[in-house]
Amino acid sequence: MNIKKGIRTQRGAKLNLKGSAEKIISNKIPSSTYALNPDDFFGLIPKLSVNEGDIVKAGDPVFFNKKEPRIKIVSPVSGTIKSINRGAKRKIEQIIIESDGNNEIRLHKVDQWETLGRKELISLLLESGSWPFIKQRPYGTIANPDDFPNAIFVSTIDTAPLGADFQYILEKKYDNFKTGLTVLNSLVDQAVFLGIDAAFSKPFENIENVQKYTVSGPHPAGNLSLHIQELSPINMGDKVWTVNAEDVANIGNFVLTGVQDLKRTIALAGSAVKYPKYFSVNIGIELSPMLSEVTITEDQVRCINGDVLSGSTSHENGYLGYYNNTVSVIPEGNDYRMFGWLPFKDNHILSLSNTSFSKLFNKKGFSVDTNLNGEERAIVVTGEMEKVFPLDLFPMQLIKACMIEDIEKMEALGIYEVVPEDFGLIDYANTSKLEAQEIIKQGIELMINEVG
Amino acid sequence: MNALRKRLDAIKKPFEKGQKLEKFAPAINAFDTFLFVPNHTTKKGAHIRDAVDLKRTMVTVIIALMPALIYGIYNTGYQYYYQMETPFTFIEAFIHGSWKIVPMIIVSYVVGLSIEFGFAVYRGHEVNEGYLVTGLLIPMIMPVDIPLWMVAISTAFAVLIAKEAFGGTGMNILNPALTARAFAFFAYPTYMSGNKVWVSEASNVEAISGETILGTLAAGGDVKYSMFEMFQGAIPGSIAETSTLWVAVGALILIVTGIGSWRIITGGILGAAVMGLLFNLWGANALMSFSWINHLIVGGFAFGIVFMATDPVSGAQTNKGKWIYGFLVGILCIMIRVFNPAYPEGVMLAILLMNVFAPTIDHYVVNGNIKKRKKRWALAQELKSA
Numbered sequence: 001m002n003i004k005k006g007i008r009t010q011r012g013a014k015l016n017l018k019g020s021a022e023k024i025i026s027n028k029i030p031s032s033t034y035a036l037n038p039d040d041f042f043g044l045i046p047k048l049s050v051n052e053g054d055i056v057k058a059g060d061p062v063f064f065n066k067k068e069p070r071i072k073i074v075s076p077v078s079g080t081i082k083s084i085n086r087g088a089k090r091k092i093e094q095i096i097i098e099s100d101g102n103n104e105i106r107l108h109k110v111d112q113w114e115t116l117g118r119k120e121l122i123s124l125l126l127e128s129g130s131w132p133f134i135k136q137r138p139y140g141t142i143a144n145p146d147d148f149p150n151a152i153f154v155s156t157i158d159t160a161p162l163g164a165d166f167q168y169i170l171e172k173k174y175d176n177f178k179t180g181l182t183v184l185n186s187l188v189d190q191a192v193f194l195g196i197d198a199a200f201s202k203p204f205e206n207i208e209n210v211q212k213y214t215v216s217g218p219h220p221a222g223n224l225s226l227h228i229q230e231l232s233p234i235n236m237g238d239k240v241w242t243v244n245a246e247d248v249a250n251i252g253n254f255v256l257t258g259v260q261d262l263k264r265t266i267a268l269a270g271s272a273v274k275y276p277k278y279f280s281v282n283i284g285i286e287l288s289p290m291l292s293e294v295t296i297t298e299d300q301v302r303c304i305n306g307d308v309l310s311g312s313t314s315h316e317n318g319y320l321g322y323y324n325n326t327v328s329v330i331p332e333g334n335d336y337r338m339f340g341w342l343p344f345k346d347n348h349i350l351s352l353s354n355t356s357f358s359k360l361f362n363k364k365g366f367s368v369d370t371n372l373n374g375e376e377r378a379i380v381v382t383g384e385m386e387k388v389f390p391l392d393l394f395p396m397q398l399i400k401a402c403m404i405e406d407i408e409k410m411e412a413l414g415i416y417e418v419v420p421e422d423f424g425l426i427d428y429a430n431t432s433k434l435e436a437q438e439i440i441k442q443g444i445e446l447m448i449n450e451v452g
Numbered sequence: 453m454n455a456l457r458k459r460l461d462a463i464k465k466p467f468e469k470g471q472k473l474e475k476f477a478p479a480i481n482a483f484d485t486f487l488f489v490p491n492h493t494t495k496k497g498a499h500i501r502d503a504v505d506l507k508r509t510m511v512t513v514i515i516a517l518m519p520a521l522i523y524g525i526y527n528t529g530y531q532y533y534y535q536m537e538t539p540f541t542f543i544e545a546f547i548h549g550s551w552k553i554v555p556m557i558i559v560s561y562v563v564g565l566s567i568e569f570g571f572a573v574y575r576g577h578e579v580n581e582g583y584l585v586t587g588l589l590i591p592m593i594m595p596v597d598i599p600l601w602m603v604a605i606s607t608a609f610a611v612l613i614a615k616e617a618f619g620g621t622g623m624n625i626l627n628p629a630l631t632a633r634a635f636a637f638f639a640y641p642t643y644m645s646g647n648k649v650w651v652s653e654a655s656n657v658e659a660i661s662g663e664t665i666l667g668t669l670a671a672g673g674d675v676k677y678s679m680f681e682m683f684q685g686a687i688p689g690s691i692a693e694t695s696t697l698w699v700a701v702g703a704l705i706l707i708v709t710g711i712g713s714w715r716i717i718t719g720g721i722l723g724a725a726v727m728g729l730l731f732n733l734w735g736a737n738a739l740m741s742f743s744w745i746n747h748l749i750v751g752g753f754a755f756g757i758v759f760m761a762t763d764p765v766s767g768a769q770t771n772k773g774k775w776i777y778g779f780l781v782g783i784l785c786i787m788i789r790v791f792n793p794a795y796p797e798g799v800m801l802a803i804l805l806m807n808v809f810a811p812t813i814d815h816y817v818v819n820g821n822i823k824k825r826k827k828r829w830a831l832a833q834e835l836k837s838a
Contacts, residue, residue, distance in 0.1 A: 308500045311499065332493055334491045343511060354708060368500040373489060373504075373505060375485060377578070379622050396769065412822040433501065
């Protein structure tokens with residue numbers, strides 16, 4: 001099947017950072033603790049199905065969604081529930097699982113999955129713990145199994161700075177990936193859309209029964225919001241599902257083997273990493289053994305589950321998140337800088353603004369840290385958000401509508417078409433140091449509570 | 453650097469959270485962050501941030517204002533000595549100008565910043581840097597001999613009524629610097645127009661007088677300056693507005709750094725040129741037949757469109773809106789000049805008027821996007837029910 005029309009965008013920015021992962025995969029990680037973090041699942045209220053001390057097999061449910069008990073999160077390994085960490089108001093923050101090394105597996109009956117109807121297939125995916133891989137738009141929550149989506153989108157491009165290379169990740173998983181796409185195809189009426197990097201479309205040539213399209217341009221060209229807006233825009237009441245490319249392979253692997261193997265290939269990258277490379281591990285693994293393998297060069301670092309623009313903060317003794325294919329480690333920037341407000345001073349700090357010469361030195365790549373480079377201020381400068389925002393909507397006006405919690409305006413301005421990470425570059429680039437992703441996230445939470 | 457940092461940290465101690473002087477923290481922070489970019493790290497949202505911040509942005513605008521200001525200071529002395537018919541050097545002219553203008557800048561900054569600091573402490577937010585530009589703009593667009601107390605009152609009015617009453621930086625409808633000028637213009641008209649205010653010491657020395665070119669034209673007189681003099685700026689007028697040449701240098705700085713909107717500036721020049729051309733064709737009086745190119749280089753048009761209309765807070769905020777807004781500022785500026793000889797300087801009123809309409813322009817631009825979305829929704833609904 002031929003590749004469809006390309007999505008091309010100029011608006012955005014390619015941030016050239018130091019420490020991108022070398023294409024070497026390491027998969028023997030000496031680790032025995034894993035953790036599941038309910039905060040990784042936006043909009044999910046966790047209810048435990050295990051207690052501290054319980055013994056679980058890989059694939060046994062650990063917790064489920066209180067609002068939709070069919071959605072289960074399963075254990076990535078076999079072992080014992082070591083501890084359940086709670087925060088304020090007894091909120092479940094982390095469930096730590098101590099692996100026993102036996103790799104006991106819960107097996108599902110899948111031998112005739114091709115003959116199953118949509119309904120049976122969905123209940124199989126729900127039962128096995130594959131369902132959380134399928135997310136929905138609007139809002140970016142785990143998909144509602146009762147919905148009929150217009151389309152399912154899978155992207156094999158990560159344009160985020162230091163983002164993982166999906167070509168590389170999928171290299172050894174093509175059969176699983178193809179099977180996964182077939183599974184998705186039977187969940188949707190219209191089409192499964194597959195986004196492909198315009199420069200590397202070759203490996204996907206023999207994949208059939210999906211609508212392929214190419215993508216080119218700077219970040220956030222790889223973000224699905226743009227592809228959905230171009231190819232199957234979300235209208236009020238519409239649902240579109242999205243699945244991470246590696247999770248398509250995970251789903252494929254499940255229906256082929258009957259084993260729910262929560263595999264994740266990650267690019268461990270960043271300017272604080274001496275030997276950045278890839279790891280093939282199970283979801284939820286602790287980070288520290290990997291960090292010591294790649295050697296951290298700074299004393300104070302920030303470990304991020306995800307890319308430096310939209311990832312969530314973890315720490316050196318933290319655990320791998322559920323969905324991210326990138327773990328970024330960059331130095332903390334908690335130091336002072338004299339006269340930093342002088343234009344054209346400190347050109348070693350990456351800047352998209354023309355008040356710095358840093359763009360001229362972009363070739364070698366920048367070492368970035370977490371300094372805010374200023375303080376939060378009122379919104380003054382206009383036009384800078386639009387430059388890094390390819391979607392056909394007004395980002396600043398949408399942010400302001402979210403701030404004043406005007407639901408009608410948020411709807412009209414396109415809240416259904418965005419997820420917080422579309423605003424990652426706006427966070428980065430805006431002069432007022434506004435936290436746009438947080439504002440949009442709160443806006444979406446408001447929409448979930450008020451509109452549903 | 454480390455010693456200085458330690459000293460500052462010691463000074464800041466009593467202003468920290470839970471300490472005695474906590475309330476005044478914004479005031480001390482404003483000075484501290486002027487020396488050092490603070491050690492704050494990202495807490496939420498993107499983990500890395502651009503080097504640009506509001507301080508850097510505002511300082512860039514100040515740098516862009518410098519050529520016009522320096523020339524304005526020189527021109528003040530030049531006009532004075534030229535009319536006195538005494539020989540003078542560049543330095544003498546510059547000193548004469550500085551002696552007049554530096555006190556005005558000081559008054560504007562002291563009055564404005566005191567109010568800003570007061571509000572920051574009262575409201576418990578950090579001091580916004582916007583006033584660094586406003587405080588410099590106010591003296592730059594005043595006649596040179598305006599009494600300092602009038603500068604003080606105009607500044608106070610602008611900061612209190614045009615800015616803080618609306619909620620402070622980022623919330624104001626009108627450009628604060630232009631509001632200060634408009635206030636002075638209507639409150640003290642004898643100090644703001646006529647032929648005795650535009651040249652230094654004109655009200656005291658009988659031999660000196662000088663009408664602006666637009667004033668001369670409005671009164672039906674003949675312009676005795678060449679086009680080159682108008683462009684270079686060796687003409688009477690408000691302090692820093694006269695030199696289109698040096699304003700253009702500032703415009704270049706603003707456009708290249710991306711701080712000033714090239715859309716507004718280009719739109720404004722287009723609007724003024726179109727209007728000027730139309731009036732040239734009509735040509736009913738001296739102002740109408742004044743060449744459209746000359747309209748662009750005399751008076752405050754160039755200064756206004758480059759430094760005042762581009763204020764991102766009071767101007768239009770959408771890209772399409774910026775074109776429309778700039779274009780209309782240009783049209784209105786020339787129209788006011790020609791139709792209302794009582795206000796030969798049209799740019800001030802044109803920009804203030806368009807400041808009021810900028811949100812309306814944006815409303816229609818944004819609505820275009822909303823309409824497109826709603827149309828798509830309706831179409832999808834139709835398809836579903838069909």
